[in-house]
Amino acid sequence: MEYTHRYRAYPNREVAAELTRHINIHRQAYNYTRYEYTNLPDDTDTIGSAYKHHKRLKPWKDEFPVFGEVHSKALQKTVTRFYDNLSNLKDKKDAGYNVGWLKWKPPREFRSMTYSQSGFELKNTSGQTATLWLSKIGDMPLTYHRDIPEEAVIKEVTVKHESTGEWYVSFALDVDDEHLPEKPPVETLNAEDCVGVDLGIRNYIHTSNGISVGKLDVEAEYERLRKAQRTLSRREHGSENWETQRQRVASIKRRLRRKTLDFQHKLTTWLVTEYDAVFVEDLDVKRMLEGSQSAKNKQDAAWRQFIQLLEYKADLHGCHVRQVKPENTTKMCSECGVKTDKPLWVREHSCPSCGFELDRDWNAALNVLERGLKQLGLGQSEVQRLLETGATVDDDQAWSVSASTVVETGSPTREQGSPDLKEAATVAAE
Numbered sequence: 269m270e271y272t273h274r275y276r277a278y279p280n281r282e283v284a285a286e287l288t289r290h291i292n293i294h295r296q297a298y299n300y301t302r303y304e305y306t307n308l309p310d311d312t313d314t315i316g317s318a319y320k321h322h323k324r325l326k327p328w329k330d331e332f333p334v335f336g337e338v339h340s341k342a343l344q345k346t347v348t349r350f351y352d353n354l355s356n357l358k359d360k361k362d363a364g365y366n367v368g369w370l371k372w373k374p375p376r377e378f379r380s381m382t383y384s385q386s387g388f389e390l391k392n393t394s395g396q397t398a399t400l401w402l403s404k405i406g407d408m409p410l411t412y413h414r415d416i417p418e419e420a421v422i423k424e425v426t427v428k429h430e431s432t433g434e435w436y437v438s439f440a441l442d443v444d445d446e447h448l449p450e451k452p453p454v455e456t457l458n459a460e461d462c463v464g465v466d467l468g469i470r471n472y473i474h475t476s477n478g479i480s481v482g483k484l485d486v487e488a489e490y491e492r493l494r495k496a497q498r499t500l501s502r503r504e505h506g507s508e509n510w511e512t513q514r515q516r517v518a519s520i521k522r523r524l525r526r527k528t529l530d531f532q533h534k535l536t537t538w539l540v541t542e543y544d545a546v547f548v549e550d551l552d553v554k555r556m557l558e559g560s561q562s563a564k565n566k567q568d569a570a571w572r573q574f575i576q577l578l579e580y581k582a583d584l585h586g587c588h589v590r591q592v593k594p595e596n597t598t599k600m601c602s603e604c605g606v607k608t609d610k611p612l613w614v615r616e617h618s619c620p621s622c623g624f625e626l627d628r629d630w631n632a633a634l635n636v637l638e639r640g641l642k643q644l645g646l647g648q649s650e651v652q653r654l655l656e657t658g659a660t661v662d663d664d665q666a667w668s669v670s671a672s673t674v675v676e677t678g679s680p681t682r683e684q685g686s687p688d689l690k691e692a693a694t695v696a697a698e
């Protein structure tokens with residue numbers, strides 16, 4: 269499987285200048301590829317595909333020595349990038365979109381370059397920082413907040429200069445399927461290793477075993493963003509002040525995204541390492557059922573990202589992840605199956621039919637768990653057994669943690685309000 273890790277890079281002034289110069293040469297190479305594609309006769313066997321076009325790199329370098337100053341594999345990759353864009357454009361066209369022709373790229377629209385297969389090395393990865401070496405450029409430090417697994421192969425390295433002025437490095441990673449941990453056979457799953465997760469409104473998530481994690485507080489960041497945007501709207505469009513302010517807005521947005529992403533990374537990593545099977549609702553179906561489109565868009569985008577992270581980590585950590593049918597997970601009683609309407613402000617599930625009472629989101633998470641187990645292919649009796657032995661609906665077993673605890677410690681730790689501590693306290697009191 270393939271996936272990407274992205275890190276902030278801190279090139280020093282000299283290295284940053286070299287990076288900028290190289291990216292600019294790549295931009296010219298991209299534009300030149302476009303020029304040749306448009307202007308050279310069709311019968312040339314060096315035009316028409318990335319592979320063919322790579323043959324033109326030698327004559328290029330003879331004519332324009334500047335193309336010899338960047339890494340040759342990276343230069344090939346830039347030519348390939350043009351053809352990739354071309355094929356994306358074609359796909360869009362085929363899908364009925366009204367598309368134009370690929371544009372000539374000015375500097376502000378061409379901000380990255382990609383080293384493919386060679387010309388790079390990732391070093392000193394033991395701590396929170398690492399060093400990336402790029403051929404013809406040099407070393408630059410990275411914040412190395414996530415390890416690249418040992419069995420992963422780095423296929424490509426992309427260096428990008430964001431419009432905010434920040435540098436980022438993305439590693440395209442490939443893990444051979446045979447190196448991925450095996451997922452436990454479905455029929456051997458233990459009840460306590462399976463979890464249903466309700467994506468909440470009041471809480472960020474609520475699990476079927478009673479753990480609730482609070483929402484990430486980004487109000488301060490949003491307030492700062494609104495303020496910065498107001499200032500931007502007062503500046504004269506295109507002026508130097510406007511440009512400075514535009515960068516400030518972009519940087520606040522980026523910080524906001526990073527904060528959310530970091531939180532989601534921690535939470536999803538915890539889920540797939542703590543459990544063997546994790547179930548969430550299928551968000552797309554859910555929204556379709558609700559018929560709502562615009563109102564919650566921002567939150568939906570965040571949830572989609574959360575689910576995506578969960579799914580790709582599932583394979584890396586040998587965990588089953590399934591998205592289940594979302595119909596009536598909230599309305600349905602997880603104990604007897606009877607449906608009751610619940611307005612949003614009703615926080616408790618209280619079943620008029622069987623008398624079962626539980627936190628609203630917890631009840632939903634239990635329904636998600638049941639559906640997930642069925643979706644894994646387990647039979648009714650097996651599902652029943654797992655639910656009966658595993659699902660606790662005891663308030664004493666519940667604990668909540670704040671999002672900031674997750675951010676600080678990396679998981680919803682049990683230290684505060686943990687049942688273990690409570691139990692210990694009870695025993696001590698007796």
Ligand SMILES: [Zn+2]
Pocket residue numbers: 601602603604605606619620621622623624
């Ligand atoms: Zn009931």
